[in-house]
Amino acid sequence: MIITRFAPSPTGYLHIGGLRTALYSYLIAKQSNGKFLLRIEDTDRERFVADGVLNILKSLYWAGIIPDEGVKLDCESIVGECAATQEGESGPYVQSERLEIYQKYADELIEKGFAYYCFCAQERLEELRKKQQENKQATGYDGHCREVDIKEAKKKIANGEKYAVRMKMPKNGVTIFQDLIRGEVSFKNELVDDQVILKSDGFPTYHLAVVVDDHLMGITHIIRGEEWLSSVPKHIQLYKYLGWEPPKFAHLPLLLNSDKSKLSKRQGDVSVSDYIKKGYLPEALINFVAFLGWNPGGEKEIFSLDELAKEFSLEKVGKAGAVFNLQKLDWYNQQYIRRLAPREFVARALPFLADGKLLTEPKIENEEHEKRLEKILGLERERITTLSELPEMIRFAFELPDYESELLVWKKSSAEEAKNALSEVKEYLNKFSVQEWTKNNLEQKTGEWIKEKGYGNGVVLWPLRVSLSGQKDSPGPFEIMDALEKEESIIRLETAIAKF
């Protein structure tokens, strides 16, 4: 059985690259009926962000990536608020709650001679690094404490000296492993640092924690970003020292800024919550991000989460970094907005309408209200790329904006003509019953009427549309009339006529 995990650090909000890593891990687990687990790696207290865990969870759940085990989101227990909970046999799933476990394995490694106490002060290490850089040497720990006698070291500790624990990398040999994406990769052991595995504050570093937890939690496939590739030999060595079988590794290509550097905050929005706020649909973001570095081979572009789970394979993940291209995301979002059922579109738009003060609350009052919103919002559905654009685009339907009378005149027409056409068409439209007031009927009948009258389309339709929308660019007049219904439409026409 395939067991994967996503193991973010709460040093910030969920990153778009993290979303893709989580997605791929989730997909691999789902397609094999395996398990996807979420673990929180909060061993860095200095960069810890208080609401990081909750943000990561909410973003993941928003995207539909729900963990089977580990840290989960619980929105039931506390009314109106969500909280993180843990579920599963291999917990706790938050590393700061597992300190004794890491301590135990660090002790074991020391006892076996695979790790050692290090008393080097921060200043010594900094100076060492500085010298190495000046001499253009490879930077790294010089092994100063590697051969300190264990009894002497324990004496120092008993005396209250601060210490860290470093792993002992072999001085010879090569570590070779098969990466599921990159194939065979090898590193010379002598070039790998004696990495600190337990910090002087008693917290483990990533390297110890990740190895211990992945093993204890039964992870079979580690899927993570390429930035971890060069630390794999350390991890493999720890597996060997601990007598464990290493899992399979897959290192994903990085997500890039348009200048091809690692995707960063400096050059745009990188947190999933930024995209949620802007009104991107989870379906769109997932589809887009799935296709960054992976492609199933056909010409189909639109894939649901379920379809992705069927099609996805690590073999088809590319090796080169992928530039995060906002225009393509926008396209995906438009596609998905159009595919939404009208009801669903309204439901998703609600919070944005409330933000834009078009509704006092993000709620539907009753069925009639819902029907009305469906029609009105439908006016702009094909014109927006994100939901956050909707309130400004559709405001005219809630409240007729003020506009100049000149706007009512079509470019190839005159004020005189516009006024007459408007008055006549108003009279004509007023004869329609409420039952007859439908888009298709209005469009067809009015079209015929315009022909009979011998007017050009623009002469009538431009002023008609402007009097309904109050703006230069807008949906077509018949759609608006249909959405606004007869009474409101006629009022707007009268308002327009009065402007001349």
Added chain:
RNA sequence: GGCCCCAUCGUCUAAUGGUUAGGACGCAUGGUUCUCAACCAUGCAAUACGGGUUCGAUUCCCGUUGGGGCUACCA
């Protein structure tokens, strides 16, 4: 500096030891049209470079160049 990874249109990518190197986004032009959007049609645009191997290489090998990652008691 050292180590590692990577290299097809501007971007995401497909393909094969032999193809007119395909698709999507974007862009441009035209069509449709009362405006905007949408839609339709067409177009522009790529195998980084140099050596091999081969009848033939974009594909396999080597090198160069370029890009990226890592090089912390951060993850």
